[in-house]
Amino acid sequence: MALKMKLMSLLNIVITVLLSKQITVVARHGQLSNKKDVKVHISDDLVTDLPDQPNVEFQHYAGYVTVNENNGRSLFYWFYEARTLPDEKPLVLWLNGGPGCSSVGYGATQEIGPFKVSTHGNGLQLNPYSWNREANMLFLESPVGVGFSYSNTTSDYDNLGDDLAANDAYAFLHNWFLKFPSYKNRTFYIAGESYAGKYVPELAGLIQEKNKDPFLFINLKGILLGNPETDDAEDWKGMIDYAWSHAVVSDETHKTIRESCDFNSNNTWSNDLCSQAVDEVMRQYNEIDIYSLYTSVCITNSAYSENKRTQYAFKKSTSNMMPRIMGGYDPCLDDYAKSYYNKPEVQKALHVSDGHQIKNWSICNMDIFYGWAQSKVSVLPIYKKLIDAKLRIWVYSGDTDGRVPVLSTRYCLKSLGLSITRSWRPWYHQKQVAGWIQEYVGLTFATFRGAGHAVPILKPSESLAFFTSFLRGESPPSQR
Structure with missing residues (x-):
């Protein structure tokens, strides 16, 4: 055991030395730190006194990683860290x-x-279905302006979009590896x-592109999308068809x-008939939870009617950006999280x-939501590149979500x-049908029966x- 620890320590030193030779600017936005100035103190980020935390045997860390020193x-x-054998289990980034x-x-608090x-945000309870049972889990608040993430340059908040988010997340990974070189x-x-x-x-595609440089190599094996x-x-065709087929409109x-x-047109919203009809869809969805059609809404919170009903950025202009609808979850849980993370002792514990x-x-920065400056119309071309690169790609859909419904995903994949x-068939969990699954060349698609937009909330064990199964590269059970 002592020899193993010495070898691991030596390996960490070697990796850190190699990383210290990187002084690279990533694309236009993200930036790898000047590694000569980086001081690696992993212990500074160790969380030791989180209020009301249940006793656990694994360690966890929280803090900041600079992605652009100039701004x-x-x-x-x-x-x-994984609950058991963290040195042997993969690393998973969740966004x-x-x-x-x-x-x-x-992701970290509700799912x-x-x-x-x-x-009411009074404390924490252990999640028996946490994904850190199977992997080391890394949660990132991205881009700047989200949660605790920030920029000292005001103009950064006016330029937020897909490209900046991808480049900053990429810079984050490399600079995070300086703190955790064994990963x-x-x-x-x-x-x-x-x-x-x-x-x-987008981040996966950037990693694949940059991996041509051996010093920037990240051992990316696959992506999982819900x-x-x-x-x-x-996505819009699927949402409209789903609303009709589920008797919402x-x-x-x-x-x-x-x-x-x-x-498919940039001028979709200049058509008054179209705009008015889509508005009608939103009015009907406003009466229920668009993200989980068959569960109750939180009506005890007065803020719900003002902030958590179906919100969407709907620009009737020549903009080529399609309207966006706020990604949503149980608004009561949202309020509990807000109460907890705004406690002084919690923020101190999280550094x-x-x-x-x-x-x-x-929990959501609405200025970012409404002011998102740049969004790719489609990432399907990136899918093709990742498939060609032989990455593992699994996509899943909760089949009671109206926001990005199963029909939208099926239309996209088609x-x-x-x-x-392997053709369409049920997959099972604890001898019950958990959903249906179909496997393609380079991609696996599955549904979760009775789950909404945030699948792990309603189907934690199945998730x-x-x-x-995803980590193992094995199909979920096809028999009871």
């Missing part, structure tokens, strides 16, 4: 979307992290949901949209403030024209089992 852009992360919503507030905020060559995956359906492929925004036109409204809306001058944390290797 003072820093991204906040929270990293949980939430919005754009403008927190991966800490959603797949080891700690969930309890009722530099670890098997690595990227996962996310909703608008991260664009973040994740209810992902993928292609604007196909009338035959007449559906017919008007079918006849008057050209979702984001001194406990006196606290930062104003919100447009790829991939050959089927963990599916995640485990």
